Amino acid sequence: MYQATSVIELRQYVQHWKDHGQTIAFIPTMGNLHAGHMSLIEKGRSLSDRTICSIFVNPMQFGPNEDWDHYPRSLEADIEQLEAIGCDLVYLPTASELYPDGLDKISKVQVTDLTDNYEGAHRPGHFTGVATVVLKLFNIVRPDVSVFGKKDFQQYRVISKMVEDFNLDVQIIGQETTREPSGLATSSRNQYLDAQQKEKAAMIYRTLQQAAAGIDRGERDFRALEQDAIASLDDAGFKTDYFSICNAETLLPATPEDRDLVILVTAALGATRLLDNIEISLW
Numbered sequence: 001m002y003q004a005t006s007v008i009e010l011r012q013y014v015q016h017w018k019d020h021g022q023t024i025a026f027i028p029t030m031g032n033l034h035a036g037h038m039s040l041i042e043k044g045r046s047l048s049d050r051t052i053c054s055i056f057v058n059p060m061q062f063g064p065n066e067d068w069d070h071y072p073r074s075l076e077a078d079i080e081q082l083e084a085i086g087c088d089l090v091y092l093p094t095a096s097e098l099y100p101d102g103l104d105k106i107s108k109v110q111v112t113d114l115t116d117n118y119e120g121a122h123r124p125g126h127f128t129g130v131a132t133v134v135l136k137l138f139n140i141v142r143p144d145v146s147v148f149g150k151k152d153f154q155q156y157r158v159i160s161k162m163v164e165d166f167n168l169d170v171q172i173i174g175q176e177t178t179r180e181p182s183g184l185a186t187s188s189r190n191q192y193l194d195a196q197q198k199e200k201a202a203m204i205y206r207t208l209q210q211a212a213a214g215i216d217r218g219e220r221d222f223r224a225l226e227q228d229a230i231a232s233l234d235d236a237g238f239k240t241d242y243f244s245i246c247n248a249e250t251l252l253p254a255t256p257e258d259r260d261l262v263i264l265v266t267a268a269l270g271a272t273r274l275l276d277n278i279e280i281s282l283w
Contacts (some may be wrong), residue, residue, distance in 0.1 A: 061129030
């Protein structure tokens with residue numbers, strides 16, 4: 001596996017592959033890789049001739065109360081995993097490489113409509129940081145396809161809309177959530193849970209499944225379903241930020257006329273915020 005730390009170095013590899021007619025899949029990450037990330041790499045490899053993964057802990061998407069310095073970093077283990085799975089190149093930019101004049105002086109990308117609620121409301125500025133760095137990385141790598149996990153469903157939709165709005169020549173692929181045997185969504189945050197908390201955390205997915213089953217049975221009082229789910233999680237010891245049944249495209253509160261739905265949930269267990277979702281098609 002090749003490694004590149006600069007734009008110039010990366011583009012030399014990319015240009016060589018493109019000159020030979022090879023297609024490129026790109027998976028941007030912040031490292032601390034786990035099985036969910038590996039599923040994105042595998043999907044990318046199945047769709048292209050070459051696969052590039054970036055590892056960059058992006059300071060722009062961290063809020064004032066979020067500790068960028070203490071975000072888990074495991075570069076050596078990450079590289080070993082990428083080599084083992086057959087990734088072709090890992091891009092390891094520094095903050096000074098991507099933001100040479102600092103965060104205050106760089107142009108920023110604001111994706112409208114999709115960023116006002118849910119994680120956007122709880123983490124102001126977060127999606128501006130995500131969209132800005134992803135746009136930069138797309139312009140650097142120039143991939144044919146890019147794979148994003150659907151566990152962070154709002155992020156997946158934000159990136160998809162940015163690509164549509166700016167007519168970017170890259171296909172966005174959404175990869176289904178990787179889960180542990182209990183149903184718990186695989187996440188870097190799971191490492192902060194003790195064994196008892198991990199067992200309890202699986203309740204989030206079960207609660208999503210119960211709400212989805214109710215909708216499949218014909219229940220259409222979505223607000224009542226949301227409140228019941230929040231009460232169930234909070235009674236079990238979670239602190240639920242939101243449990244929202246949404247239109248899967250607009251992320252607006254779902255109406256009985258909507259056919260493609262997603263239920264978004266974020267609930268804290270101790271100090272750990274856990275995200276998950278479930279999609280429902282009523283066609």
